Amino acid sequence: MENIVFYFSGTGNSLRVAKTLIQELGSGEIVSMAKPGSYSLIKQYDTIGFVHPVYYWGLPKRVTEFIENIALGNNKGAYYYSIATYGGFVGNAVYQLHELLRKRHGVKLGYGQKLRMFANYVVAYDMNERVDEITKKSNEKLVPIINSIKKRKRSNVNKLTRIFESMNEKFVSEVSNMDKDFSVNSSCTGCGICEKVCPVKNIEMVNNKIQYRHHCEQCVACIQFCPQKAINYKNITQNRGRYTNPEINYRELSGYNR
Ligand SMILES: Cc1cc2nc3c(=O)[nH]c(=O)nc-3n(C[C@H](O)[C@H](O)[C@H](O)COP(=O)(O)O)c2cc1C
Ligand code: SF4
Ligand code: SF4
Numbered sequence: 001m002e003n004i005v006f007y008f009s010g011t012g013n014s015l016r017v018a019k020t021l022i023q024e025l026g027s028g029e030i031v032s033m034a035k036p037g038s039y040s041l042i043k044q045y046d047t048i049g050f051v052h053p054v055y056y057w058g059l060p061k062r063v064t065e066f067i068e069n070i071a072l073g074n075n076k077g078a079y080y081y082s083i084a085t086y087g088g089f090v091g092n093a094v095y096q097l098h099e100l101l102r103k104r105h106g107v108k109l110g111y112g113q114k115l116r117m118f119a120n121y122v123v124a125y126d127m128n129e130r131v132d133e134i135t136k137k138s139n140e141k142l143v144p145i146i147n148s149i150k151k152r153k154r155s156n157v158n159k160l161t162r163i164f165e166s167m168n169e170k171f172v173s174e175v176s177n178m179d180k181d182f183s184v185n186s187s188c189t190g191c192g193i194c195e196k197v198c199p200v201k202n203i204e205m206v207n208n209k210i211q212y213r214h215h216c217e218q219c220v221a222c223i224q225f226c227p228q229k230a231i232n233y234k235n236i237t238q239n240r241g242r243y244t245n246p247e248i249n250y251r252e253l254s255g256y257n258r
Contacts, residue, residue, distance in 0.1 A: 003028030010219025012248030034199035057091025058168025087119020127241035179216035
């Protein structure tokens with residue numbers, strides 16, 4: 001049986017879910033949706049999964065582009081499922097993915113599920129201190145979701161309201177340049193971790209200083225993984241905590257993203 005899981009992840013939550021899925025399904029590939037260009041499925045798969053965070057009540061821009069451009073090959077009959085990891089409110093993210101598959105590829109999302117995990121958007125709020133408790137709960141909630149996937153369960157996906165769609169559209173239209181509001185302070189040691197964890201290669205080290213390339217996804221990995229807390233958004237994040245998934249370190253994340 002062939003399984004493939006596509007993932008997008010800034011701080012490791014979605015990668016953690018993708019890894020667990022493949023472990024529990026027994027075997028399969030984990031492929032990043034962050035890579036540019038169009039991905040073609042060559043082999044035939046029994047299950048095809050998409051795991052991603054929710055951004056502004058919808059899909060991250062890169063996830064939409066990836067699914068729009070994927071070539072499914074001889075896989076129209078596979079079991080398609082998705083898991084949207086989110087921090088507070090999932091909005092239309094699952095519905096958006098369902099519609100992309102249907103309209104672009106004529107394929108039905110068999111099972112679309114949400115999984116509440118740690119809310120990582122440090123630009124919008126401080127980091128909750130109950131990391132262990134929240135992580136434990138989300139790991140527990142993942143178990144029945146994976147069991148449903150193993151049993152090829154089907155679910156209906158409903159759209160919420162148009163307002164969430166328009167907020168996501170606005171975010172997507174502005175996100176590439178949102179790195180203009182990032183700054184790096186003098187505590188930067190030039191370690192290069194931010195460059196390594198950026199899933200879309202939007203950071204370059206030039207003369208030991210980081211430069212943003214303005215195709216940002218706002219995944220906040222650079223802010224969250226910087227060991228010096230040297231990267232900030234406007235004057236908002238300086239005194240806020242930092243979060244990365246406790247089971248995924250920067251080496252693993254950047255290894256998968258490569
Ligand atoms: C730019 C941005 C926007 C977000 N918007 C939402 C949202 O609309 N609703 C929500 O519940 N969580 C939102 N979150 C939280 C993430 O979806 C959540 O923490 C997710 O599990 C992070 O996954 P990752 O660690 O794989 O990147 C947002 C996070 C970021 C970075
Ligand atoms: S991760 Fe932080 S300390 Fe390291 S290069 Fe980036 S900004 Fe500098
Ligand atoms: S620059 Fe930072 S926020 Fe933007 S995509 Fe890269 S890691 Fe994510």
